[in-house]
Amino acid sequence: xxxxxxxxxxxxxxxxxxxxxxxxxxxxxDLSLYAGTEYQRIEELVIHDDGEEVDVIPVDDGLxxxxxxxxxxxxxxxxxxxxxxxxxxxxEANRQEGAVCTSLGLQACATTEGLGVISTQVKGLVLDELxxxxxxxxxxxxxxxxxxxxxxxxxxxxxxxxxxxxxGSLAVGRxxxxxxxxxxxxxxxxxxHRFPNAERGGIxxxxxxxxxxxxxxxxxxxxxxxxPSVSMLYRPDGYDFVSFDATSPDRLGELRIFTTRIGGKLIxxxxxxxxxxxxAHKAMIVRNNPTPISLGLGLSVQPRRKRAE
Amino acid sequence: MLQVGDRIDRFVVEAFLGEGGIxxxxxxxxxxxxxxxxLKMMALKSASLTERLLREGRIQANLSHPGVVAVTxxxxxxxxxxxxxxxxxxxxxxxVLGRTGAPPLPEAMALFRQVxxxxxxxxxxxxxxxxxxxxxxxxxxxGDGVVAKVTDFGIAKMAIEPGAxxxxxxxLMGTPGYMAxxxxxxxxxxxxxxxxxxxxxxxxxxxxxxxxxxxxxxxxLLAAARSGDFRPVAAVxxxxxxxxxxxxxxCLAPNPEDRFEDCRALADALYGDGGPTFDAEVAGAVPAVLxxxxxxxxxxxxxxxxxxxxxxxxxxxTPSEEEGTPAADPGDAAPDGSGDGTSPAPDGVxxxxxxxxxxxxxxxxxxxxxxxxxxxxxxxxxxQTWFKTGSVVPDPERARAAVEASKDDGEAxxxxxxxxxxVPNRPPPAEEGAVDPGLDGARxxxxxxxxxxxxxNVPAPSGGPAPAVADADAPAGTxxxxxxxxxxxxxxxxxxxASPAPSVDDPAGTAAADAGMRDAAVADATxxxxxxxxxxEAGPPASIxxxxxWTGKLGGRPLTLRIVESGGGMVDAEIDVLVGxxxxxxxxxxxxxxxxxxxxxxEDADGGWRLDGTLEAGSIRGTILASGRKRxxxxxxxxx
Numbered sequence: 034x035x036x037x038x039x040x041x042x043x044x045x046x047x048x049x050x051x052x053x054x055x056x057x058x059x060x061x062x063d064l065s066l067y068a069g070t071e072y073q074r075i076e077e078l079v080i081h082d083d084g085e086e087v088d089v090i091p092v093d094d095g096l097x098x099x100x101x102x103x104x105x106x107x108x109x110x111x112x113x114x115x116x117x118x119x120x121x122x123x124x125e126a127n128r129q130e131g132a133v134c135t136s137l138g139l140q141a142c143a144t145t146e147g148l149g150v151i152s153t154q155v156k157g158l159v160l161d162e163l164x165x166x167x168x169x170x171x172x173x174x175x176x177x178x179x180x181x182x183x184x185x186x187x188x189x190x191x192x193x194x195x196x197x198x199x200x201g202s203l204a205v206g207r208x209x210x211x212x213x214x215x216x217x218x219x220x221x222x223x224x225x226h227r228f229p230n231a232e233r234g235g236i237x238x239x240x241x242x243x244x245x246x247x248x249x250x251x252x253x254x255x256x257x258x259x260x261p262s263v264s265m266l267y268r269p270d271g272y273d274f275v276s277f278d279a280t281s282p283d284r285l286g287e288l289r290i291f292t293t294r295i296g297g298k299l300i301x302x303x304x305x306x307x308x309x310x311x312x313a314h315k316a317m318i319v320r321n322n323p324t325p326i327s328l329g330l331g332l333s334v335q336p337r338r339k340r341a342e
Numbered sequence: 343m344l345q346v347g348d349r350i351d352r353f354v355v356e357a358f359l360g361e362g363g364i365x366x367x368x369x370x371x372x373x374x375x376x377x378x379x380x381l382k383m384m385a386l387k388s389a390s391l392t393e394r395l396l397r398e399g400r401i402q403a404n405l406s407h408p409g410v411v412a413v414t415x416x417x418x419x420x421x422x423x424x425x426x427x428x429x430x431x432x433x434x435x436x437x438v439l440g441r442t443g444a445p446p447l448p449e450a451m452a453l454f455r456q457v458x459x460x461x462x463x464x465x466x467x468x469x470x471x472x473x474x475x476x477x478x479x480x481x482x483x484x485g486d487g488v489v490a491k492v493t494d495f496g497i498a499k500m501a502i503e504p505g506a507x508x509x510x511x512x513x514l515m516g517t518p519g520y521m522a523x524x525x526x527x528x529x530x531x532x533x534x535x536x537x538x539x540x541x542x543x544x545x546x547x548x549x550x551x552x553x554x555x556x557x558x559x560x561x562x563l564l565a566a567a568r569s570g571d572f573r574p575v576a577a578v579x580x581x582x583x584x585x586x587x588x589x590x591x592x593c594l595a596p597n598p599e600d601r602f603e604d605c606r607a608l609a610d611a612l613y614g615d616g617g618p619t620f621d622a623e624v625a626g627a628v629p630a631v632l633x634x635x636x637x638x639x640x641x642x643x644x645x646x647x648x649x650x651x652x653x654x655x656x657x658x659x660t661p662s663e664e665e666g667t668p669a670a671d672p673g674d675a676a677p678d679g680s681g682d683g684t685s686p687a688p689d690g691v692x693x694x695x696x697x698x699x700x701x702x703x704x705x706x707x708x709x710x711x712x713x714x715x716x717x718x719x720x721x722x723x724x725x726q727t728w729f730k731t732g733s734v735v736p737d738p739e740r741a742r743a744a745v746e747a748s749k750d751d752g753e754a755x756x757x758x759x760x761x762x763x764x765v766p767n768r769p770p771p772a773e774e775g776a777v778d779p780g781l782d783g784a785r786x787x788x789x790x791x792x793x794x795x796x797x798x799n800v801p802a803p804s805g806g807p808a809p810a811v812a813d814a815d816a817p818a819g820t821x822x823x824x825x826x827x828x829x830x831x832x833x834x835x836x837x838x839x840a841s842p843a844p845s846v847d848d849p850a851g852t853a854a855a856d857a858g859m860r861d862a863a864v865a866d867a868t869x870x871x872x873x874x875x876x877x878x879e880a881g882p883p884a885s886i887x888x889x890x891x892w893t894g895k896l897g898g899r900p901l902t903l904r905i906v907e908s909g910g911g912m913v914d915a916e917i918d919v920l921v922g923x924x925x926x927x928x929x930x931x932x933x934x935x936x937x938x939x940x941x942x943x944x945e946d947a948d949g950g951w952r953l954d955g956t957l958e959a960g961s962i963r964g965t966i967l968a969s970g971r972k973r974x975x976x977x978x979x980x981x982x
Contacts, residue, residue, distance in 0.1 A: 057922035065924060070713045099709035106924075123709065137564060139526060163896070163921055163975060164968035208922045210898020217922045232385075255900040255920070279518055279564065301720070304893075304902070306918065306925050309720045332719045335925045337916070 054248065055219035056171035056204035058114035058158045062338050064107050069310065069331020071100035075323040078133075081273040081289075092323065093134055094127035096142070096190055100149070102331070112158035120149035124190040137279060139187040150179035150193045154202075168207045175200040175225060183230070187282040194239050194286045200225030202244070215258060216251035231283045233272075239286030240270030248298060258300045262312065265293045274321045291320040294327065306335040344368055344383065350419045353381065353426070365395070369429060381417060383424035392423045399425040401469050401495045409460025411480060411493035430491060432483050435544075436476035444551030447582065453481075453490050454545050455613065460492035461541060462605035465534055471495060472529065474540035475520040476547050519543065519555045523568040523596050535598040538608055542593020542601075549586060550578040554594060570596040586612065888913075888934060888941065888957065894979030896966060903962070903979045905941075915943050917953065917966070928953075928966075953977075 059065050075096040080088040102120040109115050126134055126142035134142030156173035160166035176199055183195025206219025223244045229237030245265040250258035271277075271289035278284055296314030312329040316322070343366060348355045353370035359380065360367045370381045384395055402413035402425075415426035435453075444450060457479055464471055471478075473494060481488035518526075522539035525532045546554040554572040555563050566572065572594060575587035589611050595601050602608040892903040902918040917928040928951050932943030939957040941964070944950075950969020955962045960980060967974030 055922045055924075057924040057926075059924050060927040063925075063927050068712065068716070070709055070716060072709075101709055101712045121708070133565075137526075140528070161968065163919065163926060163966070164971050165973050165975065169922060206922050208899055208920070210895055215898070215900055215920060219922060300923075302920070307719070309716070330713060330716050330720075332716050335927075337927070 054246075055206040055217070055221065056156075056158060056169040057206065057208075057219075058112055058156055058171065059106050059108040059335065061108040061110050063335060064105065064338070065333065065335045067102070067104040067106075067310075067331055067333045069102050069329055071098070071102060071327065071329045073098040073100075073325045073327045075325040077324050078274070079319040079322060079324060081321050082276065083273060086320070089324075090133065092126075092189070093142070096124060096126050096323075098325075099123045102149075109155070112161060114156045114158075116152075116154045116156065118152040120151075121147065122149050122192045124192060126190060134189070137189065139282070141187070141189045143185075143188060143190060145185045145188055145190045145192055147192060148181060150177045150182065150198075152177045156204075162207055168205050169219075170206075171204045173202045173204070173223075175202065175223070177225065186230070186286065187284055189285075191285065194227070194283070195230060196227045196239060196286075198225045198227045211251055212253055213255065214251065214253040215255050216249075217258065218247075218249040220247040221245065227286075230286060231281070233278065233281075233283075233287060236270045236287075238271070238281075238283045240268050240289075243267045243269070250298060250300060252300075256302050256304075258298075258302075260297060261295070262298045262314065263293065263295050264314065265291075267291045271321075288321045290322045291318070292316050292322045293318040296327070306337070308333040343385075349373070350381065350383075350424070351417050353379065353417070355381075370426075378429045379414070380427040380429045381424050382427060383417075383419065384422045395423055395425060398495050401464075401467075402427070402493075405464055405467055405469065405495075407460055407463035409456050409490065409492055410463060411491045427493075428491075430480040430482045430493075432481040432488055434477050435479040435481060435490070435547075438481060439476060439547055439551060444547075444549060444579065447549060447586075450545075450548040451586070451612070453488075454541075454548055455609075456490040457492060457544060458541060458605055458609055458612075460490070461537055462609070464492070464495070465537070465605055469495065470532065470534065471537050471540070472525065472532065473517060473521075474537055474544060475517050476544055477517075479544065518563045519553055519567065521567070522598065523564075524598055526564060526567075533598070534604045535601045538593055538601050538604065539595075539598070541605070541608065542590050545586075545593065546572075546575065546590050549582045549590070550575060552578065568596055570594060888962070890981060892962060892979035893982050894961070894977060896977040897975040901977055901979060903977075913941065913943065915941075915953070 075092055075098075077089050077091055079086060080090060100120055100122045102118065104116065104118045106114050106116045123144065123146040125144040128134070129142045152175065154173045154175040156171050158169060158171045160168060160170040162169045176197075178197050179193040180195055180197060182191065182193040185191045186194045200223055202221055202223030204219060204221035206217060208215065208217035210216075221244075224241060225244070226241045227237070227239050229239060231238045243266075245267075246263070248260065248262045250260040252258040268288070268290045272287050273289060277287045281287065294314040294316045296312060298310065298312040300311075301309045310329070310331045310333060312327075314327045316324045316327075344350065344355045344358075346355055346357060350370060352372055352374065354373050355368050356371050356378075357369040358366065359369055365382050366385055368381045368383065369378065371378050382395070384392055396416065399413045399416055402410060406412065411430060412428040413425050414428070417424040417426055445453070457474075461471060461474065471492065474492070478492060478494045480491045480493055482491055520540045520543045522532065522536040525536045525539075543554050555566050575582050575590050576584070589602075589608070592611075593601055593608065602611060888905045889907060890905060892905070894901050894903070896919050900918075900920040904916045904918075906914045913932055913934050915930045915932075917930065919926045919928075928945055930943035930945050930951070930953055932941065932953075934941050941953060941955040941957075941962065943953040945952070952967045952969075952974075953964060954967070955964030955977070961978050962980075963976070963978045965974035965976055
């Protein structure tokens, strides 16, 4: 869940695999740390009206996002994990005086820089494949805090929409051997209620969002895995781009959006619980959203804890 | 939502008139006086939105002018706040224009004069409307004509006191097509010329019957407004005098510098009578063509999110906004021109020239520095993985094990007791090569790892059959075998020669030949066999040193087993398993029995995980079992 998209108009930052993805958890007292960078480039917006795609417009010379993300996962007790995610982003337009940027007003393409949505979640492993269950299955509760992104929420270059969100997710996965290598597969679906900033036509703005992610990774040696990755974000309540209220600071939160990003991930592992994760995604099925290319690169470390005497 | 007949304070609801994003409007009647009013009730309980509504009420209540819809009271009902307003029995200008088209030019100019007078009155009171449009002009029937009244000051800006009222930077206000381009950029830094722009758009509608901008989407609309790309009045309505067309087009100039500076200048240009006065006689002369009797439709558009919802009261301003926004100048909205009404911004700052916020390039440095660190780590990882495979972590135990293994190759076959090898950082055995028979000979006793000489660290492959020991949970081929390090000749199933090895105790009730002893026979660990003791001819008992790092798999998943001795004959072990995207770690403690060839460990913490394994052919095989489970996962590890 935490690896899901950055929820704003620029919804599609890379869903980077890290030690906290999937249903799996770390052991009690163990700490998993992830630090990574993300890059995203938006060149086009897909515009819908009355449910139909009506236009794909270039966003001037493009919007670029540079992100740094830190994620810590801590094993609270057997099969229960606490996770904290702190991202930081800089979003900028390559040409602020372009037609789209100037038309939308509200400093739509002004450079935005700062903390993203800080998220915390508690994940419980309900079924444990190590204990003999056919799959690993976890449930998680999620709290996202992004109020500090409120002032720039009307921008195309926003970081988020200034809301606090509560959510939950269900993840299922399985891993195993592949010759001398290793494979893992997982999928996760979640829902987050976004406490709205406003209301329009009886709809809270922004509305709740459904997320889904899936990865299949495999490698013929234990030190690497590679495979496809899919990520989806769906906000069912809202308005199409043509009819959104461009004058409202919550105009982007009003959008009814859907985006599916398809790509791949590569994980390299050392023998010392250090992994490097690289990912690349492209938004393929989009509604009222951009079609970015996203790249991610990160380092995941699970330091060994001292034995308690 | 109120129902007809509901009693609100001193008023009774008579009809529902319309709704906007945050409010509903009702026709209400004072139950004693019988007067009719409009009641605009909040639809949400929101402190900030309520404050906006109250602010709108205060502004309109203080604008006592026939061209402005009057607000007379504030009503509280079940926690919801409402404004009691003058009830206008007509329709909004946009609905009328949509139905009848442009009125004759004289009537259009008469109506516009009323609108202009109402806006000028607001400016004189230090208020910028910022959302002027036909939908916010109500036409009240009066005699044979109508009177135009400006309403919906929900997003108005007080400009009378410097810095007294400003709104959040991101609050875009107004309506595309009627909103000045600079207002789209920064609604907090507009002056009277923004309202002049909107008045020009309204006048365009009045004389042509259509809005100045009619693009397909909001994006293109805003772009057209910014470039001044509208059809000239003369092209749409050739009958309109050039002077009026010129006035309209000057009002709609994208650059505020090119517009009339205030309502007075606009009125002078249009009417040439020196001021935007409200002329009731003119109002009465507005023809019936615009008189559309019926209940007032307050036009939901006037209440939409772009209106009252987006206004921000002064109480929620932040210090940063105060610092970052130029203070308003009372002169910038002064209709009499006494103030600096011509300056683009109150303090002389050109709004259009204001640079967009740019935090500077520092953020990129953080990004690239982090990327560089990650890449460096990647390089290190690849170096470790590709060029130092198998020796990622220098392990003296492993090196020692290799030495022991080579010794075993030469010595194990003779079954001669091998002297133990001194272990760095550990006190040597009390007697080199000798073992306390009480430790390894007795049933169930613990053999301290590495403290005993004997079979070596890595036993060579067994030369004799080593049937798997029955373990219901372990899959075929991975079932652990319990070594029999010393078996009486009578139990030698293979016919081999019994080795004078340390005695074996197999608490599980099974035993197999010690793989490290090529000549060792395989034996069932019958109770009798379990009681076997080395004969008097047997040499010092041997033990296997399991310490070090072992790698292998647990159900196919990468597994690392690190074994250390914790003293007192106990064994500490750490198990890493890669499960999906996480490593699971189990800290276990237990004992190595049977001369160090059988491990029985359980988790330190309360997780309840347990490991049972047996050394065979250089591998430790066995199961890891979760608490409360009957079936475990088979594992197998070897020294890298």
